[in-house]
Amino acid sequence: MPLYLFLSTAMNRILYLLAWVPLLWLSTACTDQCTETRVFKQYTSIALTTTQVRQGVGVSSPQPLVKPGKIYTKDGYLFINELKEGIHVIDNRDPSSPKQLAFINIPGNGDIAVRDQFLYADSYMDLVTFDISNLTDIHEVARVQNVFTQGQFDGGWWSYQSTVANALIYDQRVDYVKQIVQTNCEATPALQPVWLASSTFFSSASSDMTTGATGGSSGTGGSMARFALYDRYLYAVGSSDMKLFNVQQPARPTFSTTVSMGWGIETIFPYKDKLFIGSQAGMLIYDNSNPDQPRQLSTFSHARVCDPVVVNGNTAYVTLRSGNRCAGTTNQLDVVDVSDLLNPKLVKSYPMRNPYGLGVDFPNLFICEGAYGLKSFNASDPLQIDRNLQEYMEDLQAYDVIPLGSVSGQKVLLLIGQDGFYQFDYSNPARLRLLSKIPVSRPDLT
């Protein structure tokens, strides 16, 4: 037999035999492998003394970002909160190369507001005022003591009873734990039932608020802020009340009043001469025509609150997030018609992965999806927002955004996430162009 014929038949026979090899895999291979990766927060109780907190205030050289929180900007300068540690001060007059100038150590800090050359920061139970007229020489100039009694950072609560002698501040440390589990590939955990809301409202300072009604210029916070500056007052929202600080003399804020509001208060949104307060019980509307004495006008008890809102004209955009002490287990964006302030109407709800802060520079709407990235929408049609997703950046983390509008020919978007601080040019909102990034040195989340 010719060699090639012999070889080809032999090869055919070998192939024939080899073809049965896949069947050997039967016993081992026919098992589905489904692994679920879960990252969740774990809380550990810790305690601090008031001396530690008050004497821990100081200024040091720039530090790397470790656990960034909220962002605040004024006149080209950026203030980035380092959760419970202090504030990074950054010269951002050139968005493509931000320069870290200093780090202000403030134990228990979560929120920032700036009026003229004075920076207000919370430090657990106190409100501290810093003079930032000279950024090479930032110093504490005033402190209002024992105004706040409790608060939460990243889900962990702290509390302090000033009336008890030698009281300690009880806090919770938050750790991120990653768990990998084999599953049966089929489980579809259901979301717990939530009340249907006919109207929803919530928020915190929106970037619409750039100047106080009378004198003084304020900076801009992100949608996650708890502080709001309006007219001659600083409004600081707590969990059951709102504290008003008179900042007519910006160097020396004085505690003015506490407006008790019930339970589960989370956010505040001043709008014209009204205040919209979001709480778990409902939406409260206050008349703020007399800024030192807000009066409650009405309550909508079917509201579901908790998360930030931004407003543009007659439309409010609200994100609701699960894992929040507020509402149930839903993750969505609500578009609300607020043309009638006393009767906000839900226009449409859009499901989201896990939305945190948001920002609007109409028609651009930016939604931060936490560990799941940043979404850029065209919101010109409120009923088709989900179909107008212009860009979805999945490989970064997004906690809050501030769309600054036009800054020296570019449209700058400030974005803070667990993995870093980003600045984008959104002149083309379908292709965000990265201008600069300050990375987080040891990101907790992967």
Next chain:
Amino acid sequence: MLVGSTSALWAQMPLPVVKRAHPFVNYTELGGLFGRVAYPTFAGSPTEQVENKVSLTIQSFNGVQLQPRLAVGGVVGIDWYANALLLPVGAGLRYDLTRATLRNVNVYVAADVGYGLTWLNKASTGNELANGGLMLNPGLGLRFGKPGHGAFVLSLSYKRQVVDASKPLGGNDIRRDEHRVYNRLAVRLGCSF
């Protein structure tokens, strides 16, 4: 008379057979995907639960006979897993191990590779499929039929499909995703021509 006989003549003449260089080949099959899954009773538990799985699969291979033994083409199917309805599309080949012209029953090797699309899937809120994934499907089959005519097909293959799904976030969750690799034995019946 002339017309009648001409048409009768045409009816009797054999039609010229056009032999195509690469004739069209189709295999359409329907069957089941068999397998099982083993998972701990709860996270960290030393005890394991095992469940058997059966899913429906339908597939159509459409291609050309490149060589007497080898057909190459595209594959489209539907796999209906318990929690995912996928549309795998890709390329495949069918290679005869025995010479088809000699026998009525032939053995062939099939190999498909593709991507599982998630367009058809509808999931409970929060459980959406984030991404489809790679589909691999090598195996063997038997073809029963006279050469040149249609045939019945019985195939046995290993099917591997990767899919990424999201899970709803609970109280303290930051992120929760599921990566699935389905490893199944596909037993399918069908026909080919």
